[in-house]
Amino acid sequence: MIKLSARGVVKSYGDVAVLKDVTVEVADGEIVALIGPSGAGKSTFLRCVNNLETVDSGHIAVDGELVGYREVDGCLEPLPDREASRRRARIGFVFQHFHLFRHMTARDNVAYGPREVLGESTAAARGKALSLLDRMGLTGREHHYPHELSGGQQQRVAIARALAMDPSILLLDEPTSALDPELRVEVANVIRELARDRRTMLIATHDIPLVEEIADRVVFLVDGRIVEEGPAAKLLHEPGHDRTRAFLARMTG
Ligand code: ADP
Numbered sequence: 001m002i003k004l005s006a007r008g009v010v011k012s013y014g015d016v017a018v019l020k021d022v023t024v025e026v027a028d029g030e031i032v033a034l035i036g037p038s039g040a041g042k043s044t045f046l047r048c049v050n051n052l053e054t055v056d057s058g059h060i061a062v063d064g065e066l067v068g069y070r071e072v073d074g075c076l077e078p079l080p081d082r083e084a085s086r087r088r089a090r091i092g093f094v095f096q097h098f099h100l101f102r103h104m105t106a107r108d109n110v111a112y113g114p115r116e117v118l119g120e121s122t123a124a125a126r127g128k129a130l131s132l133l134d135r136m137g138l139t140g141r142e143h144h145y146p147h148e149l150s151g152g153q154q155q156r157v158a159i160a161r162a163l164a165m166d167p168s169i170l171l172l173d174e175p176t177s178a179l180d181p182e183l184r185v186e187v188a189n190v191i192r193e194l195a196r197d198r199r200t201m202l203i204a205t206h207d208i209p210l211v212e213e214i215a216d217r218v219v220f221l222v223d224g225r226i227v228e229e230g231p232a233a234k235l236l237h238e239p240g241h242d243r244t245r246a247f248l249a250r251m252t253g
Pocket of ligand 1: 016036037038040044
């Protein structure tokens, strides 16, 4: 079953075309890595999938439902806020810079969505938060505020927060790149574990060793266009394009 279907996505900021006809599919249980030089449009693409940005043209659907729009008489119209929020709640998003609620403890950051968006009781939402924080190796940090946590710990809280919504797909935007190497390992370990559980993920990252370990498929994006995509082992070791080869040599050399 296809979890994410993004077809012909086009997005510009003013005169600058950032995504030029990007088509990506992610199947249930599949882990797809989006790689490419800075400025390629990886983050913009993830933001379009999550409806944090509107697309100029193209279709994005999660679980077969359009994201942010509905089709009426063959035309797309923006969804009412309530319905847009309901659909967005099914898409987990992990940001490079964590974006935790600063005034909430780790537990309350994770419990917020289940309580406020899914309507779970406070007790149930907190219970879920504690068990997810435990899974992230954060037992003992539940009552810490973000500023009392390291970057790696904050990112793990952010991952727990995304998982608390039981998302259909988890989007991760450079989840390890704001972190020092030793903290990066903690976050990579958590992502590795999610991959072992076959959590459906689309991850934008420069961490090629992590991609090699966890990704089923890799999409290589340059200047808003897909240059090459394919099974991870093939693309990383026998790329079909010079640009892919040159990029990988730069990243791993
Ligand atoms: P990547 O994640 O691959 O590094 P981004 O999606 O962040 O690439 O950026 C792609 C291009 O879009 C860059 O040239 C960037 O400057 C531009 N861009 C991203 N966000 C905005 C914005 N809000 N306004 C204008 N330009 C933007």
